Amino acid sequence: TRTPNLLIRSQAPYPIGPHGRHPVDTTLQRLHAHGEIAETFKRASTAFQEGNLDEAEKIFQELSTLFPDISAPSLNLAVVNEKKGNMLKAYRLFSKARSEFPSDYETAISTCRFGANLLNSKYSSTSKMDLDLFLEACKDASKTHPQELEAISMLGNMYVLLMRFEEAIPILTRAEKISRNNRDSHVQILSNIALANLRAGNGVEAIAAAEKLMDLYKHIPGISSTAGNVRSILLPYDPETIKLLRMALKEYIASLKLMDESCPAGKWKMDINWTKGAKYFNKVLLNPSRSGTIYKSEPANIVGTRAEDLSPYYTEYIEREIYFLTLTNAWLWKSNGQLSTPCVVHSAAQMWNAEFGPLSSEISYMQTKRIKHRVASTLPLKNIRNYYHWMLEGMIRLVYIQELVLDLPSYNDVKVLVPDTTIPHVQQSIEFLHIPKNRILIYTTSDNYRWAFEQDMIIIDWIHPVDTIGSLSTDSWSPYYPPQEGIFKLRDRLRDTLMEYDPDFDQKSSGVVFISRDKKKSVRFISNEKVLIAALREAFGENRVTVHRGTKPLHEQLLMFATADIVVGSHGAGLANIVVARPGTPVVFFPLYPHVDRTFGHLCTALDLPQWIVSDVNSYYYGTFGDLSRSQIDLIVTTIQKALVAAQKKPAPRKNSESREEDGSLHSRSSETDPQTINDLETIGKSHRKAFHQAEEL
Numbered sequence: 001t002r003t004p005n006l007l008i009r010s011q012a013p014y015p016i017g018p019h020g021r022h023p024v025d026t027t028l029q030r031l032h033a034h035g036e037i038a039e040t041f042k043r044a045s046t047a048f049q050e051g052n053l054d055e056a057e058k059i060f061q062e063l064s065t066l067f068p069d070i071s072a073p074s075l076n077l078a079v080v081n082e083k084k085g086n087m088l089k090a091y092r093l094f095s096k097a098r099s100e101f102p103s104d105y106e107t108a109i110s111t112c113r114f115g116a117n118l119l120n121s122k123y124s125s126t127s128k129m130d131l132d133l134f135l136e137a138c139k140d141a142s143k144t145h146p147q148e149l150e151a152i153s154m155l156g157n158m159y160v161l162l163m164r165f166e167e168a169i170p171i172l173t174r175a176e177k178i179s180r181n182n183r184d185s186h187v188q189i190l191s192n193i194a195l196a197n198l199r200a201g202n203g204v205e206a207i208a209a210a211e212k213l214m215d216l217y218k219h220i221p222g223i224s225s226t227a228g229n230v231r232s233i234l235l236p237y238d239p240e241t242i243k244l245l246r247m248a249l250k251e252y253i254a255s256l257k258l259m260d261e262s263c264p265a266g267k268w269k270m271d272i273n274w275t276k277g278a279k280y281f282n283k284v285l286l287n288p289s290r291s292g293t294i295y296k297s298e299p300a301n302i303v304g305t306r307a308e309d310l311s312p313y314y315t316e317y318i319e320r321e322i323y324f325l326t327l328t329n330a331w332l333w334k335s336n337g338q339l340s341t342p343c344v345v346h347s348a349a350q351m352w353n354a355e356f357g358p359l360s361s362e363i364s365y366m367q368t369k370r371i372k373h374r375v376a377s378t379l380p381l382k383n384i385r386n387y388y389h390w391m392l393e394g395m396i397r398l399v400y401i402q403e404l405v406l407d408l409p410s411y412n413d414v415k416v417l418v419p420d421t422t423i424p425h426v427q428q429s430i431e432f433l434h435i436p437k438n439r440i441l442i443y444t445t446s447d448n449y450r451w452a453f454e455q456d457m458i459i460i461d462w463i464h465p466v467d468t469i470g471s472l473s474t475d476s477w478s479p480y481y482p483p484q485e486g487i488f489k490l491r492d493r494l495r496d497t498l499m500e501y502d503p504d505f506d507q508k509s510s511g512v513v514f515i516s517r518d519k520k521k522s523v524r525f526i527s528n529e530k531v532l533i534a535a536l537r538e539a540f541g542e543n544r545v546t547v548h549r550g551t552k553p554l555h556e557q558l559l560m561f562a563t564a565d566i567v568v569g570s571h572g573a574g575l576a577n578i579v580v581a582r583p584g585t586p587v588v589f590f591p592l593y594p595h596v597d598r599t600f601g602h603l604c605t606a607l608d609l610p611q612w613i614v615s616d617v618n619s620y621y622y623g624t625f626g627d628l629s630r631s632q633i634d635l636i637v638t639t640i641q642k643a644l645v646a647a648q649k650k651p652a653p654r655k656n657s658e659s660r661e662e663d664g665s666l667h668s669r670s671s672e673t674d675p676q677t678i679n680d681l682e683t684i685g686k687s688h689r690k691a692f693h694q695a696e697e698l
Helices: 026-032 035-049 053-066 071-084 087-100 105-120 131-144 149-161 165-181 183-200 203-217 223-234 239-254 360-365 387-406 424-432 484-501 529-540 554-562 573-580 598-607 630-649 675-697
Strands: 269-272 281-285 294-296 301-303 316-318 321-327 330-333 338-341 344-348 367-371 375-377 415-419 440-443 449-453 457-463 511-515 545-548 564-570 587-590 611-614 658-660 666-668
Touching: 035 053, 035 071, 053 071, 071 087, 071 105, 087 105, 087 131, 105 131, 105 149, 131 149, 149 165, 149 183, 165 183, 183 203, 183 223, 203 223, 223 239, 239 269, 239 344, 281 675, 294 598, 301 630, 316 598, 321 387, 375 387, 387 415, 387 424, 387 457, 387 484, 387 573, 387 675, 415 424, 424 554, 484 554, 484 573, 484 598, 511 529, 529 545, 529 630, 545 554, 554 564, 554 573, 564 573, 564 630, 573 598, 587 598, 587 630, 598 611, 611 630
Parallel strands: 269 344, 301 611, 367 449, 375 415, 375 457, 415 440, 511 545, 511 564, 564 587, 587 611
Antiparallel strands: 281 321, 294 316, 321 457, 330 338, 330 449, 338 344, 658 666
């Protein structure tokens, strides 16, 4: 959910003249002896700088063929493909360059930098890429230029990204000492030391590095973001954390010198919670009777000796305001879909947790894709590839869009914007909900693209209240908690659709559903998980324990959770599937320390699912649970037994449409949108469609 990025220099074209780093050998002199060729190289570099990447690629391809014994054309061909988002092709070109120029520093450092930027991004690498290529390139750059600051720091960064913190931190510490006379480098390296210690679990050192950054450079944009991200893991409920994250957004917008067709330079504003830029959006409140009310569940059952570490544990929240927003002149930027309208950048429901990458420095590389029809968007998402954020943000938006847009005649020209459908859970979700293929628009893009929406963009989004009961006011993770009504609507829609796969599923049982964490994820897994699973099967029966690994088709995973007697697991995307659990299904958590997993505690509260927290089985956010002891395994087993007994003693499970009110009573409600609201939206849709057709005629 939250993984702050390292600060890493982006790639730029490599010069081939005496002012570059390439040795002026006889081959280079030969190239410069041909004025026409030198002029061609200059033309390619200019095209690159101006963002004409297709032209630059064409010329660099020609030059690399003409001069195969010079690294610069081949490297620039790789960099151009990186900028275009052709990551696999770029990887192959860098790999080829490394084999052809094994002792060349620029080839090594650029390959190292490419790998670091790739691993640092949301897209990361693929199984077709050998991560050793990147590490060896970083090592070679450091060996050939042992005093070169970037070579030292990039090697440290690469070790961080490969989760090898014991090797990373001493290297970055050395780089920090060398960089003290270079402010920009010092800021970057100190930031990365803070984040390296954060990921390593060195809380004291991470906070110390963040505080040093604030003491020395608090006036520099981006410093408060680093400090806020460090604190959000180590001190998630400290008001100073939210203050720093909000400050980071203000600094970002103040430093945004972007000038393009949508806004003059220096005129940008940051919008949190849809409070700015109202000239370019219209909003209709979808839940007027529920927004602002308190919903709650029974207190959590916290077992074990570390219960005090989890205090206070909230089980009541204030409902958000859910809006149907129609935006004009909207833009989505880069691979994570940063949203803007003229002169306003919108953090939307992500509030202070929105991540905005650099725009000003990269605008020349930006390619613009223009969308000429109306769109209903499931974006922006906190993490465009993450299952939790898709399920509890994107899917909630999608079921609203299906009801309020796709099913209404006045919106029959609207397409639904979704993340890349090569992501299996996105593609399977669309198929599961029977969204017609001809209504889908896929946001397949890279950091070098922006999308301009020339007609209306429709977004379902929610506004977070100022929460006086504690769940929002001091919780830096609270923007990840979607509205209860949206959660109910998603649950009802998913469970109704599961009837198509198995009409009798509600009469069946998958028993104890244990959520496994793959060791390949590197974090929050149980080292001796097989021993725990064996103990569960011994206690509850071989056929009464179902292990969820996230590898089955979506409908099978949902059926597993929809028929569970109890769900057991730790903070991770798999727990998002409890959204389809039967009312009253107990959930047993292994908490994080510091306790930053109210995300799933909130989901249980919204669904009124009993929560059982095993305080003695815990992990750091970036850590693991290690090998569980016999006493820890016994505690897990007895907690599951107690939870099952308690669930049997309760009255019959409530219907999907019932929730618990502030006074603890049950409230019968429908997840369907009010008919009058649908009529109002139909009217709005007709007027906007009429305006669209008039514009087309003109």
